[in-house]
Amino acid sequence: MTYHGSVHVGGPPAVHELAWLIVTKLAVGPAATNCYLLRDRLTGEQLLVDAADDAPALIRLVNGSLAAVVTTHRHHDHWRALAELAAATGAVTMAGAYDMGAIEVPTAVPLLDGDEIQVGRSTLTAVQLGGDTPGAVALLYDDPKGHPHLFTGDCLSGKEPHGPAPLDLAAGPLAGLPDETWVYPGHGDDSTLGAARAGQGLGD
Template sequence: MRIWRFTRNQLGTNTYVVSDDNGYGMVIDPSFSDMTEVLQLIAKESLHILYIVNTHCHFDHVLGNEELRSALQVPLLIHEQELPLLLSAHEKALEWLDLVVKTSKPDGYLVGGDVITIGSLHFTVLETPGHSPGGVCFYCEEEHTLFSGDTLFAGTVGRVDLEFANGPQLIRSLHEQLWPLPDETLVYPGHEDDTTIGEERAVNPYFHFA
């Protein structure tokens, strides 16, 4: 697996480009409004992007959805419970970052247990609501890798004081979906640095509740 991370918006949101060794890939959470740098990487590495996916649809994770979808002509996939957040993201982007962006309906919906295949890699969709109603993580078992969005960070978890958030639901998501994963699982979060499930099991007070 090859992973490139971009952190370009004012809120420090991570965008990931992921591919197998043959160049088949996907983009996770296009988080800034000008995706030129991502598109240049895709061209330079001769990547064949198959999907754009959102772990959830808070505005800072979807700012580049439309530019990237238009440029690559590939489907955008989200959890259906995130649709209201996606369709209002342009308003939040203008309010918080003074950015004018376009948001529109996705091409398809993700549900727990779905498997996204990009070449030789397989990502299972884990439903992890709590930070937002339809938050998901993407878990690649063969590579022991998890893209956790804002469900799990190094040492903490996503905020639950936002509209539509639910703290007890987030703890249930940790317990039911992430706690069972192997300690060696690498975690690539929506903000800040990488971690592992084992590290979070040892030190994360929220994860410990699981």
């Protein structure tokens, strides 16, 4: 099945099957916040990006063990289910070092720019992105079999533009990424970095 990256609250998840990593996208909560479950194909280890809301739905999505939850930033609509999910799964909590103090669930691992996170044999890199909150972090997965993939939270998000303006995407921390970099936003549909640079925006 072709991955389309379009989901809605109450609807089925969308699954993006990469060579070494499987990305499952689900929208939850009144803000229709996107959550992303990443599963390493070789080991089965899983990581969730943003335990946004609806803990029972996220626990069903995980359907087993969960190594970690990364909270992209301090806004409440991205961590409402974090306490319940962490308690149910024993997952390690991670967040940007400059946002963790504003997240009511304790952060076990503070993330700084360039920090690496292992999901089985797959590696994610934390990218500090200003604009939405001081400690907002994106997660970069440089697919060894394809183009990069970027999980941005509300920086480069769909419903409400945050973070760098299109003209600024040619510089700064994202400058070295190619236009075909796939962007998974905190709200709305997926897009590419090239579309954002061209001012087409992300999401609806």
